[in-house]
Amino acid sequence: MNNFSMKDVLKKNVMTIALFGIYVLFVILAFVIKGTNMLDPSVVTSLIEQNAYVFILGAGMLMCMLTGGNIDLSVGSFVCFAGAVVGLFSVENDLLNKWFGVWEQQLVDGEMQTVLVKAADPLSTPVVLLIAIGIGLLYGAVLGFLIAYVRIPPWIATLAGYLAFRGLGTQVLTKASTTNAISNFPSSLSSIFTGKLFETPWGQLNIPCLCLGILGAAAVVFINLNTRRNKIKKGYHADPLWFVILKSALIVAVIMFLTVEFALDGGIPVVVLWILAVLIIYGIITEKTTIGRHFMTVGGNAEASRLSGINNKLIMFVAYLNMAMLTVIAALVVTARTGAANSFAGQEFELDAIAACIVGGVSAYGGAGTIVGMVVGATLIGVMNQGMSLVGVDQDWIKIAKGLVLLAAVVFEISSKASREKASKMAMKKDKVAEAEEQLKEAEEALKEAETEAQEAFEKAKEATDAQ
Amino acid sequence: MAKVLLEMNSITKTFPGVKALDNVNLKVEEGEIHALVGENGAGKSTLMNVLSGIYPYGSYEGDIIYDGEVCNFHNIKDSEKKGIVIIHQELALIPYMTIGENMFLGNEQGSKWCIDWNKTYAEADKYLEMVGLSDSSKTLIKDIGTGKQQLVEIAKALAKHAKLLILDEPTSSLNETDSRALLDLMKKLKSEGMTMIIISHKLNEVSYVADKITVIRDGSTIETLDATTDDISETRIIKGMVGREITDRFPKRHDVEIGDVMMEVKNWTVYHPEFSERKVCDDVSINVKAGEVVGIYGLMGAGRTELAMSIFGRSYGIGISGTLLLKGRPVTLKSPKQAIEAGLAYVTEDRKGNGLVLSNSILRNTTLANLKGVSNGTFIDNDKEYAVAQEYVEKLRTKTPSVEQLVGNLSGGNQQKVLLAKWMFANPDVLILDEPTRGIDVGAKYEIYCIINDLAKAGKSVIMISSELPEVIGMSDRIYIMNQAKIVGEMKASEATQENIMACIVGVEGDTTGADGEGSEA
Numbered sequence: 001m002n003n004f005s006m007k008d009v010l011k012k013n014v015m016t017i018a019l020f021g022i023y024v025l026f027v028i029l030a031f032v033i034k035g036t037n038m039l040d041p042s043v044v045t046s047l048i049e050q051n052a053y054v055f056i057l058g059a060g061m062l063m064c065m066l067t068g069g070n071i072d073l074s075v076g077s078f079v080c081f082a083g084a085v086v087g088l089f090s091v092e093n094d095l096l097n098k099w100f101g102v103w104e105q106q107l108v109d110g111e112m113q114t115v116l117v118k119a120a121d122p123l124s125t126p127v128v129l130l131i132a133i134g135i136g137l138l139y140g141a142v143l144g145f146l147i148a149y150v151r152i153p154p155w156i157a158t159l160a161g162y163l164a165f166r167g168l169g170t171q172v173l174t175k176a177s178t179t180n181a182i183s184n185f186p187s188s189l190s191s192i193f194t195g196k197l198f199e200t201p202w203g204q205l206n207i208p209c210l211c212l213g214i215l216g217a218a219a220v221v222f223i224n225l226n227t228r229r230n231k232i233k234k235g236y237h238a239d240p241l242w243f244v245i246l247k248s249a250l251i252v253a254v255i256m257f258l259t260v261e262f263a264l265d266g267g268i269p270v271v272v273l274w275i276l277a278v279l280i281i282y283g284i285i286t287e288k289t290t291i292g293r294h295f296m297t298v299g300g301n302a303e304a305s306r307l308s309g310i311n312n313k314l315i316m317f318v319a320y321l322n323m324a325m326l327t328v329i330a331a332l333v334v335t336a337r338t339g340a341a342n343s344f345a346g347q348e349f350e351l352d353a354i355a356a357c358i359v360g361g362v363s364a365y366g367g368a369g370t371i372v373g374m375v376v377g378a379t380l381i382g383v384m385n386q387g388m389s390l391v392g393v394d395q396d397w398i399k400i401a402k403g404l405v406l407l408a409a410v411v412f413e414i415s416s417k418a419s420r421e422k423a424s425k426m427a428m429k430k431d432k433v434a435e436a437e438e439q440l441k442e443a444e445e446a447l448k449e450a451e452t453e454a455q456e457a458f459e460k461a462k463e464a465t466d467a468q
Numbered sequence: 469m470a471k472v473l474l475e476m477n478s479i480t481k482t483f484p485g486v487k488a489l490d491n492v493n494l495k496v497e498e499g500e501i502h503a504l505v506g507e508n509g510a511g512k513s514t515l516m517n518v519l520s521g522i523y524p525y526g527s528y529e530g531d532i533i534y535d536g537e538v539c540n541f542h543n544i545k546d547s548e549k550k551g552i553v554i555i556h557q558e559l560a561l562i563p564y565m566t567i568g569e570n571m572f573l574g575n576e577q578g579s580k581w582c583i584d585w586n587k588t589y590a591e592a593d594k595y596l597e598m599v600g601l602s603d604s605s606k607t608l609i610k611d612i613g614t615g616k617q618q619l620v621e622i623a624k625a626l627a628k629h630a631k632l633l634i635l636d637e638p639t640s641s642l643n644e645t646d647s648r649a650l651l652d653l654m655k656k657l658k659s660e661g662m663t664m665i666i667i668s669h670k671l672n673e674v675s676y677v678a679d680k681i682t683v684i685r686d687g688s689t690i691e692t693l694d695a696t697t698d699d700i701s702e703t704r705i706i707k708g709m710v711g712r713e714i715t716d717r718f719p720k721r722h723d724v725e726i727g728d729v730m731m732e733v734k735n736w737t738v739y740h741p742e743f744s745e746r747k748v749c750d751d752v753s754i755n756v757k758a759g760e761v762v763g764i765y766g767l768m769g770a771g772r773t774e775l776a777m778s779i780f781g782r783s784y785g786i787g788i789s790g791t792l793l794l795k796g797r798p799v800t801l802k803s804p805k806q807a808i809e810a811g812l813a814y815v816t817e818d819r820k821g822n823g824l825v826l827s828n829s830i831l832r833n834t835t836l837a838n839l840k841g842v843s844n845g846t847f848i849d850n851d852k853e854y855a856v857a858q859e860y861v862e863k864l865r866t867k868t869p870s871v872e873q874l875v876g877n878l879s880g881g882n883q884q885k886v887l888l889a890k891w892m893f894a895n896p897d898v899l900i901l902d903e904p905t906r907g908i909d910v911g912a913k914y915e916i917y918c919i920i921n922d923l924a925k926a927g928k929s930v931i932m933i934s935s936e937l938p939e940v941i942g943m944s945d946r947i948y949i950m951n952q953a954k955i956v957g958e959m960k961a962s963e964a965t966q967e968n969i970m971a972c973i974v975g976v977e978g979d980t981t982g983a984d985g986e987g988s989e990a
Binding site for chain 2: 230231234236237288289290291293296297300301303304305306307308309310311363367368421
């Protein structure tokens with residue numbers, strides 16, 4: 001069972017290689033053209049912090065797309081709305097005062113006026129978080145119900161959400177504040193989603209961060225080697241040792257690079273923990289669990305999946321419920337990072353998440369895609385964004401470039417799929433031809449044998465007659 | 469002697485690996501109704517596709533001589549220009565357009581850029597009158613029944629100034645009265661000088677309407693019968709259709725003990741999900757014992773697949789009534805999931821459509837119906853899954869470089885094996901195999917038969933649905949014959965012959981067995 005091929009591995013990871021190449025290219029360009037060091041710890045940290053929402057939303061969008069190329073357009077608007085609601089309840093504001101403040105009729109400048117005598121208290125952080133989770137569950141359940149059970153096409157149902165939540169969020173913010181934004185979040189809330197773990201001053205090497213990084217790297221190496229050992233012990237097909245070591249070494253290099261960058265920049269950003277948690281959980285769901293497998297099959301062939309005893313409707317429902325919950329997390333992360341809930345928060349987030357999936361090789365028709373691919377796609381777009389702005393490319397041109405990359409990714413995906421199919425069909429045909437040739441050879445041999453036998457028999461008979 | 473309108477001389481058409489048509493000859497005279505009959509897959513539709521240019525000139529061998537000249541059609545447009553119009557079995561009408569719009573689709577009336585709606589509807593009404601349809605041409609297609617829709621198709625063909633009309637199974641979706649009306653219309657058109665070719669499985673209709681009957685079997689023309697001089701009774705036609713030799717293509721089962729009744733279906737009635745007054749299964753009662761292979765034979769559209777899918781967790785049809793007993797105990801299965809848990813498996817006839825996930829690997833397809841078998845309910849044991857897939861690839865001798873291969877890249881026979889593996893791994897007591905050997909080559913067929921025998925040996929109950937008579941007779945212990953939603957016969961395989969099975973279908977008395985029995989005329 002020796003079907004390991006380096007060529008296949010390279011083919012499978014072509015996007016990762018492209019990402020690495022593009023990153024190096026921008027590092028050089030930024031340094032040569034503008035003298036900026038893209039490897040500077042603060043630049044690397046901000047690359048990740050800025051794109052945190054893409055990773056989180058991308059995981060949810062991946063699950064939706066797996067069910068058959070379905071997307072959620074309401075993500076960005078719901079980020080805005082969820083942020084506004086969190087702001088509304090966690091910071092003192094006009095709307096909260098209007099609802100819950102104590103108002104009295106008082107004589108001001110000789111006129112009777114309704115005056116606020118006691119402002120409403122903002123809710124405590126746990127309660128606010130519960131409310132946020134609550135609205136996520138509610139919206140996700142309604143959306144999931146409409147799509148899975150009422151059978152409204154996903155893009156229409158979520159287009160409604162896209163329009164409505166932008167309006168609703170803006171309304172809440174306009175009513176709550178004269179500046180149309182809510183800021184000054186309590187630190188008890190924002191510290192859950194932003195800031196650094198075990199923070200140290202800038203420039204000083206952060207020891208806890210280094211330790212965690214080394215631990216993580218060691219864990220990856222251990223898991224990789226252990227998996228291989230188990231496979232061999234049970235007699236299953238396993239990759240060669242040198243490849244496992246090479247793979248582990250590359251992953252360790254990435255982890256250590258980030259660890260050092262974070263350590264120099266004051267510690268691990270809290271948001272990285274959120275990203276890691278989401279990615280690991282969804283990575284396991286898609287690769288290792290039965291429900292993840294169900295997502296793939298519903299998207300791959302809905303009828304086959306139904307006849308295999310899978311509840312397609314439930315899967316669709318879960319996909320959109322899950323998306324709404326991840327959107328809430330993304331809203332909290334974004335609000336905490338910017339320190340304010342704005343009416344323009346979350347604009348085009350849905351498109352970023354979809355683009356990350358598509359560039360990351362998630363099938364636009366459903367049934368295929370991985371978390372790792374999505375991460376590569378999201379990072380690629382993030383690197384292009386940051387790299388081009390550092391080099392000084394105009395925003396409009398960045399958009400054009402991103403559009404082209406998206407298109408190229410899809411074209412590449414489709415053409416490589418076609419060539420793969422062709423190649424494997426050719427291989428199959430070759431097998432068949434080889435088989436037929438073998439059969440022919442066997443037949444020829446049998447024929448020869450028969451001929452010699454006949455010859456012998458003939459000779460014997462001749463001898464017999466001669467003897468007579 | 470009337471003028472010969474169409475002559476197809478020694479037409480040979482090969483698909484990769486298969487000779488679909490082998491030296492077929494067809495001669496159609498002007499003003500006659502010529503019927504083409506043959507079993508499923510005999511090559512009737514292929515022949516008509518060659519004639520209408522769907523398979524373009526050059527992709528086949530032989531000549532088409534139409535109206536005195538040799539024709540090289542490159543597409544449907546070419547043949548339509550000459551007046552050859554084909555009406556396919558599946559109606560090609562758009563439900564949310566009017567009759568008039570549908571009739572002139574692609575043939576719009578008016579100037580080059582602008583449709584003249586007055587002219588369209590006036591013309592449409594004219595042709596509707598010709599086919600005897602009194603509805604306004606502004607009625608939406610969805611508001612008229614299938615019988616009338618079929619008439620609209622004919623009117624549409626007439627509007628293209630058809631001289632030769634080809635009807636592919638025109639009555640397959642019609643009820644008795646509508647069918648009769650359609651056949652009478654055909655006779656009326658004939659009296660007005662129209663030439664028609666009809667493809668049909670319903671032999672009583674063929675005898676009723678046809679002037680000449682050409683029998684096609686295994687891609688070759690067997691004979692042409694003339695209604696005025698030859699005997700065209702149904703039994704005579706059947707003889708031509710099935711008169712092939714059965715060679716030893718089926719492996720024998722030895723020492724398989726047939727046990728108790730495993731599954732029994734009583735008075736099973738199912739209605740069509742869209743046309744809710746149409747019964748797709750009508751009071752069907754069947755049973756299958758442990759270790760037994762039961763064949764269900766019927767022509768396309770007899771309701772076999774519908775029966776199987778409705779039993780399998782009500783995955784098809786509405787208004788299902790009847791009782792289902794498993795090992796003697798009545799059960800209600802409301803979803804495929806419950807059916808699988810109860811020990812049923814339905815191996816679909818449409819492996820690409822609803823059997824396999826082509827974009828997934830062999831590995832994932834194998835375990836799809838029984839993920840519990842390789843997981844603890846939540847987490848999948850990938851190593852175990854790999855081992856299971858590998859085991860089945862070896863057991864069924866699926867040809868593939870690895871179990872990671874995408875199923876979409878496999879050949880038909882190997883895909884079928886993966887599909888079987890999927891359901892074998894679900895470990896059912898009863899397997900319903902719907903056309904298990906459709907579209908796969910002879911070698912793979914033999915292997916599938918061996919797998920079926922192994923299943924029976926292991927004490928499983930197998931129901932094999934098939935429209936290939938030799939297969940049903942060669943593989944089954946017992947055979948049910950299904951026609952027009954009903955079970956019309958049951959016999960032991962040892963007593964079955966192709967003739968008496970076909971006789972059950974056309975409703976001729978079952979005692980006229982034997983190829984040269986004098987059939988009781990219909």
